[in-house]
Structure formats: C-alpha cells, structure tokens
Amino acid sequence: MIHLLEPVTPTRLGAEMGMPAATVSDRLRELFALEHIRREPNPRDGRSYVITTTAAGRRTIDRAEKAVLRARHAVAQELDVPLRDVEVLVEKLNRALDAALEGRRPRPRRHRYA
Numbered sequence: 352m353i354h355l356l357e358p359v360t361p362t363r364l365g366a367e368m369g370m371p372a373a374t375v376s377d378r379l380r381e382l383f384a385l386e387h388i389r390r391e392p393n394p395r396d397g398r399s400y401v402i403t404t405t406a407a408g409r410r411t412i413d414r415a416e417k418a419v420l421r422a423r424h425a426v427a428q429e430l431d432v433p434l435r436d437v438e439v440l441v442e443k444l445n446r447a448l449d450a451a452l453e454g455r456r457p458r459p460r461r462h463r464y465a
Contacts, residue, residue, distance in 0.1 A: 361376065
C-alpha cells in the first residue's frame, strides 16, 4: 500500500487500510528496520512526515508480485466463475461491511439475482 500511495503519511495509510494507528506504527517500524521504506519531511506539513519505498523495498515488492500473480492464477483455476466476478462481489461486500460498521445503509444494489 505504501508503494501504491507514496508519498503517504502514516495517518492516511492507516485510513486506507482500516488499521488503527498503533498497528500502523508497529508495521512501519518493521519496514524501517528492513530498510524497505524511508521517512521524508512532509512538504505540506512540517510537523509530520511521508513514507516512500526504498530500492530494497521495490525489489521485495517485485518478487512478491510474481508470487501473488501465481497464487491469483491458481485460485482462478479453482473457480467455476470468472475471478473478476468474484472480485466485484467482494468489493460490494466490503462496501456493505464498511457501511454497516459506520451505522449507515449501503448504496442500493444495481443488479437483481433470481
């Protein structure tokens, strides 16, 4: 997520991932220790910082991406529907869960199933 959002503040990262600040802080500490990320001054707010990936972090992401693609392909082979259809339903489920947790109703669904 850091690589996708960079430069990103820890606060935004936590919000995007739905993680509490303490958990984000713990995970960042691990990534700093591995030298996969670095902190830089936030150009918009001198009191905070932004996080970016390092070259070592990008190499790790590249290696992981290959494994993720292999796993995705293996999962797709086991499904009797297109993987994209499942992904769309998971996205809808996540929105409904978020809405329920926030105490509001999800947006009406567009499709009716028989």
